Amino acid sequence: MITINDTDLKKAELLAKLSIEPEKRERTMAEMEKLFGYVEKLKKVDTTGVEPLAHTSEITKENRFRRDEVTNPDGAEGTLFNAPAKKDGQFVVPKTV
Amino acid sequence: MESKNVEKTAPVKGRPKTAECRRYDTVIGLEVHIELSTKTKIFCGCSTKFGALPNTQTCPVCTGMPGSLPVLNKKVVEYAIALGLATNCRINQRTLFDRKNYFYPDNPQDYQISQLYEPICLDGYLEIAQDEGEKRGSSTASENKTGGGTSTVCKKATKTIRIHEMHMEEDAGKLTHDESEGISLVDYNRSGVPLIEIVSEPDMETAEEVIAYLEKLRMICLYLGISDCKLQEGSMRVDVNLSVKEAGSDILGTRTEMKNLNSFKAITRAIAAERERQIALLESGEKVEQETRRWDDTAGASYSMRSKEDSKDYRYFPEPDVMPVVISDAWIEEIKQRQPEFKEEKAARFEREYGIPAYDADILTQSRHLASLFEETATLSGQPKKTANWFMGELFRIIKETGKEPEEFTFSPKHAADLIVAVEEGKINQAGAKEVFAKVVLEDIEPLSYMEQHGLMSLSDEGALQAAIEEVIAENGAIVEEYRSGKDKVFGFLVGQVMKKTKGKADPGKVNELLKRNL
Known part of the structure; x- marks a missing residue:
């Protein structure tokens, strides 16, 4: 059984750029333990002699490609449609440096 | 994030002291990104054309909208195979994509589709001219349009730089920072533009070797026509991994990764400064931290970008939205057949077939396009050496003066050849010929009739x-x-x-x- 402590949760928060509210921390850690427990259970399956499969459609052995031709029109309107803030045709985000 | 752990190093002037030279070896490996010159992005049909208005070349795929599905651009795979073959790599005939997870506004999917577990090319190498003592300190690479390049002129020993792997991935969007308003603006036109990352083994020891390796790689990409490889414009990006170790020791020191290197000169300076910084730390009994640093070329110093605590943890996993790519022997063979004659073979052949000096052959093959113009002109004029002189003197001067790309010169070799023959026959004097030559290369005029119309014909009557x-x-x-x-x-x-x-x-x-x- 894997145990998740506050340090583990802090690392997960940092990587996911999230902050979990104090009253939700215990519950989140318990949920994470359950998730990891499930993976631990999967690890017990004997996979000797089984080739890893990267994609369920891999059996076809056929490549799916696109030709190098421009097919998309000007997409600015659609891309920016739901932008909470925009300026000069660009998304506005908090200063990130 | 650069604001953290700012640790400024003094600019380094001159060469390290000899005592230090004896005690420490430098170990350098490179991660090079090249932006491919495909018409469209790697996973969608958006244009990759440079300079378009912000976000006009975007769609749900390259902006990471829910439910959109990426479909791989075949040309990207072909370019990667071609580059792999040219750099002696083994082509991985079942190659997969993986997700590299990180959160940053330039990355709308919150992951980058890249390759980790099964990259397309493996175990290659490049041969570079061996660094020679007396060449140290001199600038071996010029960055002008026609190259100049490393000195492959004098025959010297070569050194093998191994290539660990090469993988395909997508570029991120572009952030610009508005200082006055304290905001950042995001343009996703670059998001999804195809990149190939070339990871070398830590086989380089000096800045000269690094530049020689980069020049060689750049020349291969230019000859293949897969990228324009401009450091200043970001279509070639170089990260330098550097560590120092006690001379003769087998134990590698802790390495740092240096980013933001926008010219060969900056790379050279950054290598010298980072070597000095690490030696100074070790000499004073401190430890080198494994970290990513950002080079500030104006200050001549680097800054720590990432502290150890938030070191990279990208949680890679196989990309479920992109199918594995199966590369057949026949496909590899087909690409092999299409490979061009590369610079060095071409230069050697020019020397042999046209009897021009090695120096000329080296310069004339810095651009594949100019090399072919030279070859046709030399053949038509029957005067290879004179043709070489005209190209290296006048044509290169004009290229430099106009700031044009070599590819923009599309004059017909017949016209250039006619003029060269006319000069040799004494039909026009040197000053007049220079004027006509400029007209030929810039406007592709017919030289003989131009000479007549403008009274430039010599009086031999x-x-x-x-x-x-x-x-x-x-x-x-x-x-x-x-x-x-x-x-x-x-x-x-x-x-x-x-x-x-x-x-x-x-x-x-x-x-x-x-x-x-x-x-």
Whole structure:
């Protein structure tokens, strides 16, 4: 059984750029333990002699490609449609440096 | 994030002290990103054209909208195979994509589709000219349009730089920072533009070797036509991994990764400064931290970008939205057949077939396009060395002056050859020929008719010359007498007078001949 402590949760928060509210921390850690427990259970399956499969459609052995031709029109309107803030045709985000 | 752990290093001037040279070896490996010159992005049909208005070249795929599905651009795979073959790599015939997870506004999917577990090319190498003691400190790479390049002219020992792997991935969007308003603006036009990352083994020891490796890689990409490889514009990006170790030791030191290197000069300076910084730390009993640093070329110093605590943890996993790519032997063979003759083979052949010096052959092959223009012109004119001189002198000067790309010169070799032949036949003098040559390379004019229309043809018509000579003899009686009494020296003066009378258009050879006969 894997145990998740506050340090583990802090690392997960940092990587996911999230902050979990104090009253939700215990519950989140318990949920994470359950998730990891499930993976631990999967690890017990004997996979000797089984080739890893990267994609369920891999059996076809056929490549799916696109030709190098421009097919998309000007997409600015659609891309920016739901932008909470925009300026000069660009998304506005908090200063990130 | 750069604001954290700011640790400034003093700019390093000059070479390290000899005592330090003896004690420490530098170990350098490179991660090079090249932006491919495909028409469209790697996973969608959006244009990759540079300079479009922000976000006009975007769609749900390259902006990470829910439910959108990426479909791989075949050309990206072909370019990667071609580059892999040119750098002696083994092609991974079942190659997969993986997700690299990180959160940053330039990355709308919150992951980058890249390759980790099964990259497309593996275990390659490049041979570079071996660094020689006396060459150190001199700039071995010029960054002008026609190259200049590393010195492959004099034959010297080569060194093998191994390539660990090469993978395909997508570029991120572009952030610009508005200082006054304290905001950042995001343009996703670049998001999804295809990149190939080339990861070398830590086989380099000096800045010169690094530049030689980069020049070679760049030249291969240019010859393949897969990227324009411009450091200043970001279509070639170089991260330098560097560590120092005690001379002769087998134990590698802790390495740092240096980013933001926008020119070969910056790379050279950054390598010197980082070596010095690490040696200084070790000498004072401190430890080198494994970290990513950002080079500030103006300050001549680097800053820590990431502290150890938030070191990378990208949680890679196989990309479920992109199918594995199966590369058949037949496909590899087909690409192999299409590979061009690369720079070094071409230079060697020019030397052999056209009898031009190795120096000329090296310079003329810095651009595949110019090399082919040279070859056609040399063949048509039957004057390879003269053609080489015109190209290396006048054409390269014009390229530099106009700031144009070599590829923008599309004159017909026939016109250049006609002019070169005309010069050799004495039909035009050197000054006139330079004027016509510029017209040929810039406007592709027909040189002979241009020369006629603009009165640039040399006077080789005996009748016209005879008249001029007779006039000169009549006007310079005293000098003619001096000549006749044995003062050979004044002959030059008389030739000069004839040239003056014909406004420099006379063919000097002809003038000599006729003047002697008349005297």
